[in-house]
Amino acid sequence: MNAPTPVSALLHSACYVKAGVYLIARMYSLAHWPHAWNIVVITLGCVTIFVGAIFALAQTDMKRLLAYSTISQLGYIITGLGLGTNLGIAAGLFYCLSHGLFKGTLFLCAGAVQHSTGTRDMRRLGGLAAKMPWTARIWLIATAAIVGVPLTNGFVAKWLLLDAALDANMTIVVIVAWVVSVITAIYMLKATVSVFYGEMPAWLKESHVHDAEPSMLGGMGILGFLCLLFGLAPQILFKGLVNPAVTALGFDWKITLTWFGLQTSSAGVQVTLGAAIALVALLFGALIFAMTRKSRVVANNVAVFTGGEPLTDNAGMRAVDFTVVAESNLAPVYKITDPDPIYFGLWNGIKKLANGFAVVMDPISEKFPIWASALLIVVVFVIVWFI
Amino acid sequence: MNSLFFQTVTSTSSELWDWVFAGAFLVLMIVIGLYSAAIPQGKRSWSILAALIGILAIAGLVVGEGWARIALLDAAAFVAVALVWNQGTPAAKSAAKTYLILMIIAVAFLGAGMALVGESNELPVSPLDKIAAGLLIAGFAVKLALVPFYFWLPKVTEHSSPMTSALIISIVDIAAFCEMAHLRITAAWVFTDYAILWLVLALLSMFGGALLALAQKNIKRMLAFSTIDDMGYLVLGTLVGTQYGLNGAILAALSHAFFKVLLFGAVGVAEKQLGHDLTLEDHGVAARNPYNAGVFILSAIGMIGVPPFFGFIGRWRLYLSGLEYGGVALVLAMAAATALALLYYVRVIHRVWLGKPAEETVSTPAPKLAVIVLVILLLGMLAVGLYPNWLTTLIG
Numbered sequence: 001m002n003a004p005t006p007v008s009a010l011l012h013s014a015c016y017v018k019a020g021v022y023l024i025a026r027m028y029s030l031a032h033w034p035h036a037w038n039i040v041v042i043t044l045g046c047v048t049i050f051v052g053a054i055f056a057l058a059q060t061d062m063k064r065l066l067a068y069s070t071i072s073q074l075g076y077i078i079t080g081l082g083l084g085t086n087l088g089i090a091a092g093l094f095y096c097l098s099h100g101l102f103k104g105t106l107f108l109c110a111g112a113v114q115h116s117t118g119t120r121d122m123r124r125l126g127g128l129a130a131k132m133p134w135t136a137r138i139w140l141i142a143t144a145a146i147v148g149v150p151l152t153n154g155f156v157a158k159w160l161l162l163d164a165a166l167d168a169n170m171t172i173v174v175i176v177a178w179v180v181s182v183i184t185a186i187y188m189l190k191a192t193v194s195v196f197y198g199e200m201p202a203w204l205k206e207s208h209v210h211d212a213e214p215s216m217l218g219g220m221g222i223l224g225f226l227c228l229l230f231g232l233a234p235q236i237l238f239k240g241l242v243n244p245a246v247t248a249l250g251f252d253w254k255i256t257l258t259w260f261g262l263q264t265s266s267a268g269v270q271v272t273l274g275a276a277i278a279l280v281a282l283l284f285g286a287l288i289f290a291m292t293r294k295s296r297v298v299a300n301n302v303a304v305f306t307g308g309e310p311l312t313d314n315a316g317m318r319a320v321d322f323t324v325v326a327e328s329n330l331a332p333v334y335k336i337t338d339p340d341p342i343y344f345g346l347w348n349g350i351k352k353l354a355n356g357f358a359v360v361m362d363p364i365s366e367k368f369p370i371w372a373s374a375l376l377i378v379v380v381f382v383i384v385w386f387i
Numbered sequence: 388m389n390s391l392f393f394q395t396v397t398s399t400s401s402e403l404w405d406w407v408f409a410g411a412f413l414v415l416m417i418v419i420g421l422y423s424a425a426i427p428q429g430k431r432s433w434s435i436l437a438a439l440i441g442i443l444a445i446a447g448l449v450v451g452e453g454w455a456r457i458a459l460l461d462a463a464a465f466v467a468v469a470l471v472w473n474q475g476t477p478a479a480k481s482a483a484k485t486y487l488i489l490m491i492i493a494v495a496f497l498g499a500g501m502a503l504v505g506e507s508n509e510l511p512v513s514p515l516d517k518i519a520a521g522l523l524i525a526g527f528a529v530k531l532a533l534v535p536f537y538f539w540l541p542k543v544t545e546h547s548s549p550m551t552s553a554l555i556i557s558i559v560d561i562a563a564f565c566e567m568a569h570l571r572i573t574a575a576w577v578f579t580d581y582a583i584l585w586l587v588l589a590l591l592s593m594f595g596g597a598l599l600a601l602a603q604k605n606i607k608r609m610l611a612f613s614t615i616d617d618m619g620y621l622v623l624g625t626l627v628g629t630q631y632g633l634n635g636a637i638l639a640a641l642s643h644a645f646f647k648v649l650l651f652g653a654v655g656v657a658e659k660q661l662g663h664d665l666t667l668e669d670h671g672v673a674a675r676n677p678y679n680a681g682v683f684i685l686s687a688i689g690m691i692g693v694p695p696f697f698g699f700i701g702r703w704r705l706y707l708s709g710l711e712y713g714g715v716a717l718v719l720a721m722a723a724a725t726a727l728a729l730l731y732y733v734r735v736i737h738r739v740w741l742g743k744p745a746e747e748t749v750s751t752p753a754p755k756l757a758v759i760v761l762v763i764l765l766l767g768m769l770a771v772g773l774y775p776n777w778l779t780t781l782i783g
Contacts, residue, residue: 030710031715347730350598350601350727350730353598354598354599354601354602355602357595357598357599357602358598358602358603361535364538365537365538365542369485369489369538369539370485370488370489372535372538373489373492373529373536374492376528376536377496377525377529380524380525380528380584381521381525384520384521384581384584385514385517385521387580387581387583387584
């Protein structure tokens with residue numbers, strides 16, 4: 001997380017983390033997977049989806065939040081690959097590309113915020129949409145994509161994955177993916193509100209905060225545009241990239257996606273119907289809102305409902321409130337799922353083993369190399385004799 | 388599964404290897420010559436001895452099968468002993484003595500083993516077959532510095548100049564491997580009948596070499612153990628002996644030769660600037676010469692088989708041969724050993740090359756010629772990795 005933002009964007013959205021995904025996908029071209037492998041990969045995927053999202057919830061640093069979110073999203077990708085069905089592989093690969101686009105956009109937006117304000121600490125930020133309107137808009141598009149809002153590539157990816165899981169009778173995957181989608185929406189809402197909306201802190205009002213330069217906006221704008229393009233017309237990506245890759249891995253999936261990423265085959269019929277109902281409901285809600293609103297003038301701040309409890313002046317839901325709530329209520333989960341003790345234990349174990357081996361071998365190597373070699377040669381002859 | 392798994396390698400293709408290795412050695416000798424012109428590696432006689440090693444190794448490869456090859460390659464090994472002695476320090480002389488005695492044992496064993504196998508390469512009558520196998524296995528284990536017969540290599544590397552170590556590993560050691568690869572074709576029974584012993588030596592070298600590399604503080608010693616680690620993979624590919632196995636081992640040996648020159652070269656430039664041996668106690672060495680640091684970092688990545696460098700071409704075939712020979716379990720073991728290799732390289736990159744220097748010390752400027760030669764060679768490794776077809780076709 002200490003890398004410059006474009007490097008973080010490159011590492012977390014495209015290159016570095018996707019190398020592991022590539023390796024897992026490539027395993028299909030090496031050999032036929034026994035069913036147990038699929039189960040192992042799906043289990044790892046589901047645990048990763050959940051753990052990454054839970055840790056993202058507790059972060060107050062924008063880039064750390066996005067990094068944990070990457071872990072969670074990688075879980076979705078490898079779960080798709082782990083399903084091992086035609087649709088699952090297609091979903092995993094499409095998700096991989098989609099994640100590259102929306103996560104790259106989010107990292108670049110976070111970089112623009114850091115460049116402008118000098119901090120990534122969400123506890124010190126707020127109300128930036130007023131001073132960084134274009135960055136906020138692009139952030140919103142990418143956030144919509146990661147949450148899985150229809151008309152974005154994230155929706156198509158999630159929809160396809162859920163469809164693949166339903167098709168493979170993996171109900172648990174559907175439940176985990178759905179529940180964690182809600183958690184994803186919560187932590188992205190936290191980041192969005194904490195950074196771009198709400199009351200702007202006094203120190204930010206006094207500093208010369210400005211929107212990102214055109215060149216920066218151009219970079220993230222292109223990625224944001226692609227999030228929308230592949231949400232509206234995912235067939236472009238499927239025809240050009242995903243399906244050839246699916247075929248190369250030894251699977252065969254005929255594109256049954258229409259515009260907006262709606263499925264027209266398998267369990268997708270029901271899923272598509274559900275999506276259509278949701279879309280109609282959204283449009284209906286928007287229509288009612290447009291017809292009934294009285295004025296375009298909206299109050300800057302909305303009072304927090306407190307049930308009569310008096311509040312201090314700056315009361316409201318800020319980044320730290322989310323963090324405290326998450327940390328206090330999910331403390332046992334954080335303790336159990338924190339992988340650091342395992343990694344440190346593993347590293348220390350390997351170091352001890354290496355040093356122990358060197359302690360045994362070094363004196364022999366330094367003091368008696370000839371005699372030791374002679375003895376080992378005798379051992380070789382004895383083994384050869386009895387083979 | 389690909390039918391290539393079940394194809395065997397012919398002696399015709401093995402003759403082509405010799406020419407490929409001879410060409411590679413010629414390129415390496417030019418690189419080492421230019422490098423040592425920029426950073427002297429020893430006394431005056433060093434260059435003569437180094438050139439002699441190159442000539443003997445190349446002649447040994449192009450002269451064809453037979454006793455002449457064995458004699459020339461063994462002579463190269465003994466000149467390498469003289470090269471270590473030439474360093475002049477008591478520690479180097481002690482290392483040269485150990486190297487000499489173990490080379491005498493290895494050469495005697497290999498010579499006797501080859502004599503028992505004879506020109507016909509047929510299985511000798513019992514118990515001569517077992518004696519021949521014992522002599523050849525022990526001889527190659529000592530000469531290639533496999534675990535647990537590796538005692539000479541770390542000492543030699545630690546107390547020699549970087550290019551002396553590179554010459555011994557990239558030319559003398561790799562030429563010895565070439566001899567073993569030929570034996571795999573001409574007397575396959577030495578490998579197939581004693582496969583378990585070869586497999587144990589390969590796995591011991593992979594894991595033992597990697598663990599011992601992790602325990603080192605001196606970077607040149609660490610690189611020596613990384614060679615021992617890699618020899619495990621080469622032995623495994625040779626043992627499998629199929630198109631993927633043997634050709635993978637040949638390609639991996641070639642890439643090992645080049646990358647080891649690059650790694651030792653980069654360490655040599657850093658040591659020249661620092662004025663002392665490079666160890667884990669040094670930090671931020673990259674700040675003194677970013678190009679040189681780039682050479683080390685990218686060579687380390689290429690060495691462990693990360694695409695698009697040349698190292699990937701051989702390593703990938705070795706993985707496929709591992710899958711063929713020992714199934715998923717062996718591939719996982721190979722992956723675990725590679726992960727250990729990644730650990731020791733990443734630790735050195737992170738601690739020694741990157742980060743902030745502990746204190747400001749006066750350093751001499753890096754010899755430009757040495758760095759330019761290394762960068763060009765590294766670009767060559769990238770080019771071969773991107774366009775490997777001509778080489779894989781040539782290897783067969």
